Amino acid sequence: MADGSDKENDGESCHRNLPPNRDVLAPRSDVSCRNDKVVFVHSQMYIDLCNNLAKVPGRASAVHGLIEAYGLTKELSLVEPRPATVAELTSFHSTDYIDHLRKASAEEDEEKDIDVSEEFGLCYDCPILPGVYEYAAMVAGATLTAAQCLIDGECQVAINWHGGWHHAKKDEASGFCYVNDPVLAILRLRERFSKVLYIDLDLHHGDGVEDAFCCTSRVMTLSLHKFDTGFFPGTGDIQDTGMGRGRYYTVNVPLRDGIQDSQYFSVFNKVASQAESCYKPEAVVLQLGADGMSGDPMGCFNLTPQGVGRCLGQVLDWKLPTLLLGGGGYHVGNTARCWTSLTAQVLGKSLPPDIPEHEHFTEYGPDYELDISPGNRVNHNTDEYVEEVINTVTENLAHVM
Ligand SMILES: CC1(C)CN(C2CCCC2)C(=O)N1c1ccccc1/C=C/C(=O)NO
Numbered sequence: 001m002a003d004g005s006d007k008e009n010d011g012e013s014c015h016r017n018l019p020p021n022r023d024v025l026a027p028r029s030d031v032s033c034r035n036d037k038v039v040f041v042h043s044q045m046y047i048d049l050c051n052n053l054a055k056v057p058g059r060a061s062a063v064h065g066l067i068e069a070y071g072l073t074k075e076l077s078l079v080e081p082r083p084a085t086v087a088e089l090t091s092f093h094s095t096d097y098i099d100h101l102r103k104a105s106a107e108e109d110e111e112k113d114i115d116v117s118e119e120f121g122l123c124y125d126c127p128i129l130p131g132v133y134e135y136a137a138m139v140a141g142a143t144l145t146a147a148q149c150l151i152d153g154e155c156q157v158a159i160n161w162h163g164g165w166h167h168a169k170k171d172e173a174s175g176f177c178y179v180n181d182p183v184l185a186i187l188r189l190r191e192r193f194s195k196v197l198y199i200d201l202d203l204h205h206g207d208g209v210e211d212a213f214c215c216t217s218r219v220m221t222l223s224l225h226k227f228d229t230g231f232f233p234g235t236g237d238i239q240d241t242g243m244g245r246g247r248y249y250t251v252n253v254p255l256r257d258g259i260q261d262s263q264y265f266s267v268f269n270k271v272a273s274q275a276e277s278c279y280k281p282e283a284v285v286l287q288l289g290a291d292g293m294s295g296d297p298m299g300c301f302n303l304t305p306q307g308v309g310r311c312l313g314q315v316l317d318w319k320l321p322t323l324l325l326g327g328g329g330y331h332v333g334n335t336a337r338c339w340t341s342l343t344a345q346v347l348g349k350s351l352p353p354d355i356p357e358h359e360h361f362t363e364y365g366p367d368y369e370l371d372i373s374p375g376n377r378v379n380h381n382t383d384e385y386v387e388e389v390i391n392t393v394t395e396n397l398a399h400v401m
């Protein structure tokens with residue numbers, strides 16, 4: 001959990017500088033979008049940065065390449081990102097951590113020594129790579145750019161597939177996440193919207209986001225993830241429901257290996273509709289990490305873009321300002337297939353089944369098809385287990401008014 005709230009803070013958040021609540025602003029219905037533009041944060045420099053430093057080298061250009069090859073960039077409203085400022089980064093992260101990240105990143109250039117200091121979590125899983133600060137600041141800036149477009153009513157949906165780094169803590173890198181861009185976006189959205197719902201569909205528990213908002217009722221976090229002995233990050237059990245004013249505003253849906261589209265959507269549909277109807281958010285941040293896809297090297301879930309697409313469709317039907325972020329996803333071709341399919345869904349476009357000829361075409365062999373066939377890993381999520389999870393979540397959400 002992030003540090004205790006400030007004295008003058010009324011416990012609405014577990015971190016500093018949360019702007020005053022602006023419920024007095026226009027009511028929920030007023031926050032309509034002026035048009036159905038879909039903002040897509042993009043620049044070649046941004047792709048190049050993400051290509052070299054993200055936890056999956058080359059994934060950023062493969063994702064963008066497929067979206068472009070299907071002609072979707074012509075339908076999107078492309079917005080260039082700019083790096084987050086230190087002030088923006090420290091709206092959540094500690095100044096010490098950001099200073100250390102900035103200095104260590106620069107030092108790495110000059111001294112070429114490997115910094116394995118455990119301090120600030122900057123070691124094995126999160127090595128200090130040259131330029132890591134510039135990368136993290138640009139990713140955070142891209143996500144903040146998308147959030148700002150929603151706040152300004154420029155669009156109803158804004159997308160940053162290269163964001164979604166949900167493990168980073170206030171003063172610690174974790175799980176190859178250096179800056180928690182979802183948290184920064186939620187803090188920015190909270191300047192305009194009184195209640196924000198964060199939904200995390202990555203294979204891993206969105207622990208960094210949950211920690212940041214576990215004490216406030218102004219942000220509800222809902223995470224569906226694999227939860228099993230020894231599986232990173234080890235948090236996100238069903239009885240973790242938040243603390244203090246935030247009690248029952250943290251929702252965890254722990255799942256086992258082998259879940260497939262129909263069961264996954266059945267769980268999501270019930271839990272997310274209850275969360276939306278009892279919480280009545282004014283904006284949504286949806287992390288769509290693709291490491292639960294069948295064929296991912298994580299090798300845990302049997303999901304396909306169609307299954308996650310049904311979850312996305314339910315969220316889009318709420319007609320709320322919605323920020324879409326990426327996250328995990330370690331099979332480059334399948335991650336590109338997933339996020340391209342979801343981008344087309346947001347645009348209301350259907351795509352031809354064969355991967356178009358383009359620079360990254362070879363990533364998609366041997367079938368060169370857009371669809372991913374569902375995996376056949378043994379499903380350890382019995383109907384009884386799933387029913388018990390849904391019943392427990394339902395009981396907990398009954399406390400949310
Ligand atoms: C280093 C990477 C990120 C890559 N990787 C696999 C993918 C395929 C081969 C290695 C991991 O398990 N990683 C991790 C290592 C330590 C802690 C966390 C993660 C992943 C976090 C995540 O995805 N959160 O959403």
Ligand SMILES: [Zn+2]
Pocket residue numbers: 202203204289291327328329
């Ligand atoms: Zn993940």
